[in-house]
Amino acid sequence: MQIRIISSGSKGNSMLFRAGDMYGMVDAGLTLRALTPRLEEAGVPFRGLDHILVTHGHLDHARSAGALAKRHHATVHCPEAMMQNRSVARAPRLSNTSDGMDTELLGEHGDKVRLQAVALPHDCHPTLAYKLTHDDRCLVVLSDIGRPDRQVAQRLSGAHVLMLEFNHCTEMLEAGPYPDSLKRRVGGDQGHLSNEQSQEMLTWLAGENLHTLVLTHLSAKNNQPEIALNCAMETLDKLGLSHIKVLIAKQEESLEPIQV
Numbered sequence: 001m002q003i004r005i006i007s008s009g010s011k012g013n014s015m016l017f018r019a020g021d022m023y024g025m026v027d028a029g030l031t032l033r034a035l036t037p038r039l040e041e042a043g044v045p046f047r048g049l050d051h052i053l054v055t056h057g058h059l060d061h062a063r064s065a066g067a068l069a070k071r072h073h074a075t076v077h078c079p080e081a082m083m084q085n086r087s088v089a090r091a092p093r094l095s096n097t098s099d100g101m102d103t104e105l106l107g108e109h110g111d112k113v114r115l116q117a118v119a120l121p122h123d124c125h126p127t128l129a130y131k132l133t134h135d136d137r138c139l140v141v142l143s144d145i146g147r148p149d150r151q152v153a154q155r156l157s158g159a160h161v162l163m164l165e166f167n168h169c170t171e172m173l174e175a176g177p178y179p180d181s182l183k184r185r186v187g188g189d190q191g192h193l194s195n196e197q198s199q200e201m202l203t204w205l206a207g208e209n210l211h212t213l214v215l216t217h218l219s220a221k222n223n224q225p226e227i228a229l230n231c232a233m234e235t236l237d238k239l240g241l242s243h244i245k246v247l248i249a250k251q252e253e254s255l256e257p258i259q260v
């Protein structure tokens with residue numbers, strides 16, 4: 001399985017995966033206009049997307065899922081609670097995802113990807129993390145989680161590639177430009193992970209399979225790539241895993257493809 005992170009951050013999140021002839025996406029948080037050239041650049045053929053998985057209803061994840069699904073004749077997989085949302089209304093097919101789900105995504109040419117979902121504490125209910133497995137290689141997409149949760153980490157163990165939210169630096173959030181209510185939301189236990197909290201999750205999640213860690217959903221105002229990177233490296237060093245490759249997902253451009 002190969003993945004490509006199309007965009008990541010508070011303005012929109014999206015990740016493309018390819019397993020054999022099957023193309024899928026996790027989240028479609030950019031506008032269709034912004035997504036289209038990035039998917040072309042990634043080589044997605046005309047009507048080539050088979051599945052679009054949405055983690056939760058916040059627009060930075062769901063924005064154009066329905067419109068993109070309509071264009072590609074794809075199935076949108078999302079929590080039942082968001083099936084009435086405008087963001088997915090135009091999807092030709094909707095399929096329900098929920099906590100504890102363990103199912104298979106099927107491609108037109110017989111490709112299969114195992115899909116597992118785990119519910120996260122976040123202020124949009126439900127919010128799901130997804131674990132995708134193809135040919136015994138495993139990808140975990142874990143973002144928008146308000147606090148470290150050991151059980152969540154245990155249920156998502158075994159990743160070869162881990163996409164983990166490193167949202168904000170606590171000091172920068174406190175001193176930053178957000179109004180107090182938003183600071184409380186982001187920093188609260190239904191909001192987003194601080195760098196320190198992400199380090200804690202990483203301690204539980206980093207296992208013997210892991211070869212690439214991607215830091216995602218970095219706040220443009222309340223974090224800096226170097227700070228998040230240092231935090232991740234510090235934790236990996238402590239775990240004796242300093243050989244693991246660490247990448248930072250970007251808002252404005254796609255990353256190079258990653259082989260899971």
Ligand SMILES: [Zn+2]
Pocket residue numbers: 010013058060061144217
């Ligand atoms: Zn988000």
Ligand SMILES: [Zn+2]
Pocket residue numbers: 056058122124144
């Ligand atoms: Zn969210």
